[in-house]
Amino acid sequence: MRTVTAVTRTYRILRAGLLAACVAALAACSSDDDDRPAYVERPVEQIYAQAANELDQGEYRKAAQSFDEVERQHPYSTWATEAQLMAAYSYYQANQYEDAIATAQRFIDLHPGNPNVAYAYYLVGLCHYERISDVGRDQEMTRKSLEAFQEVVRRFPDSAYAPDARLKIDLARDHLAGKEMEIGRYYLTRGLYIAAINRFRTVIERYQTTTHVPEALHRLVEAYLSLGIEREAQTAAAVLGYNYPGSDWYEDSYALLTGRNLQPVEDKGSWISRAFRSVF
Structure with missing residues (x-):
C-alpha cells in the first residue's frame, strides 16, 4: 500500500540542497579541526552528514535519531528545521508511524509558513494510510487518513501532493463504505x-x-x-x-x-x- 514517489521526491530535494551546504561548511572548517578541543557537542554539519548517510544506507531508525540530534544540539541553526522534517521521513521509512506523525506535526506547528509544510501534512496522511486494515476490522486509521488527506487538498490544492491525496481520499472513502x-x-x-x-x-x-x-x-x-x-x-x-x-x-x-x-x-x-x- 506504500506510496513512495512523492515522498522520495521531496526527500531528494531536501537532501540535495542541504548536503551541498553541508559539504561546503565542512570544507570551510576542516583546516582547524585538529586544533579544536574535544567536547560532547558536535558540529551541526557533521551530525547532519551522518544522518544523511544512515538514511542512504537504509538505517532509518539511526537516521531519525541522528536528525533529531541535529535539532537537540543546534535548535537555532538553519539545519534544525530541515532536520526535523527529515527525521519525520526517516521514522516513516522505519515504520515508526506514531513517531513520524508526532515529528511532522511538530514541524507543522513550529513552521506553518515553511515551503515544505505541505509535505509534512501529506506525510501525516501516509502514516495513517499505511495502517488501514481490512473492512472486517476497526477503521480508525481509514478515517484519520481521510481527514489528513482532505487537509492537504484543502490547504494546498495546487501542491505536488494534492493529486495523490485526492486519489487516497477516494480509496479511503470506498473503504469506509x-x-x-x-x-x-x-x-x-x-x-x-x-x-x-x-x-x-x-x-x-x-x-x-x-x-x-x-x-x-x-x-x-x-x-x-x-x-x-x-x-x-x-x-x-x-x-x-x-x-x-x-x-x-x-x-x-x-x-x-x-x-x-x-x-x-x-x-x-x-x-x-x-x-x-x-x-x-
Missing part, C-alpha cells in the same frame, strides 16, 4: 432490516461516489420488500436502474420486483431520490 456494507449485510441476513437499511443509507448519503452504491441500492430493495414497504423498494430500484442501468445489481432488483408484480417506479419524495438529486 465497504465497512458499512459489511455491517449492513450482516444485519440483513439476520432479519434486522431497519438496522440494515440505516447502514445502506449511510453509504447512499455519505459515500455516493464509491463503488458500493449499486449494491447498497439493491440491498435497500431487499430490505424494504422484506418489511413490506414496496414504494421505497420500487424507488431504490428505479434510482439504481437510472444511474447504473447495466449493472447486475439492477437486474437482481428488477427480478425481485417483477416477481411480486411490481415495477421500478421512483417516488420523488423519497429520501433516496433526494439523496441522488443532491449529488447528480
Whole structure:
C-alpha cells in the first residue's frame, strides 16, 4: 500500500540542497579541526552528514535519531528545521508511524509558513494510510487518513501532493463504505432490516461516489420488500436502474420486483431520490 514517489521526491530535494551546504561548511572548517578541543557537542554539519548517510544506507531508525540530534544540539541553526522534517521521513521509512506523525506535526506547528509544510501534512496522511486494515476490522486509521488527506487538498490544492491525496481520499472513502456494507449485510441476513437499511443509507448519503452504491441500492430493495414497504423498494430500484442501468445489481432488483408484480417506479419524495438529486 506504500506510496513512495512523492515522498522520495521531496526527500531528494531536501537532501540535495542541504548536503551541498553541508559539504561546503565542512570544507570551510576542516583546516582547524585538529586544533579544536574535544567536547560532547558536535558540529551541526557533521551530525547532519551522518544522518544523511544512515538514511542512504537504509538505517532509518539511526537516521531519525541522528536528525533529531541535529535539532537537540543546534535548535537555532538553519539545519534544525530541515532536520526535523527529515527525521519525520526517516521514522516513516522505519515504520515508526506514531513517531513520524508526532515529528511532522511538530514541524507543522513550529513552521506553518515553511515551503515544505505541505509535505509534512501529506506525510501525516501516509502514516495513517499505511495502517488501514481490512473492512472486517476497526477503521480508525481509514478515517484519520481521510481527514489528513482532505487537509492537504484543502490547504494546498495546487501542491505536488494534492493529486495523490485526492486519489487516497477516494480509496479511503470506498473503504469506509465497504465497512458499512459489511455491517449492513450482516444485519440483513439476520432479519434486522431497519438496522440494515440505516447502514445502506449511510453509504447512499455519505459515500455516493464509491463503488458500493449499486449494491447498497439493491440491498435497500431487499430490505424494504422484506418489511413490506414496496414504494421505497420500487424507488431504490428505479434510482439504481437510472444511474447504473447495466449493472447486475439492477437486474437482481428488477427480478425481485417483477416477481411480486411490481415495477421500478421512483417516488420523488423519497429520501433516496433526494439523496441522488443532491449529488447528480
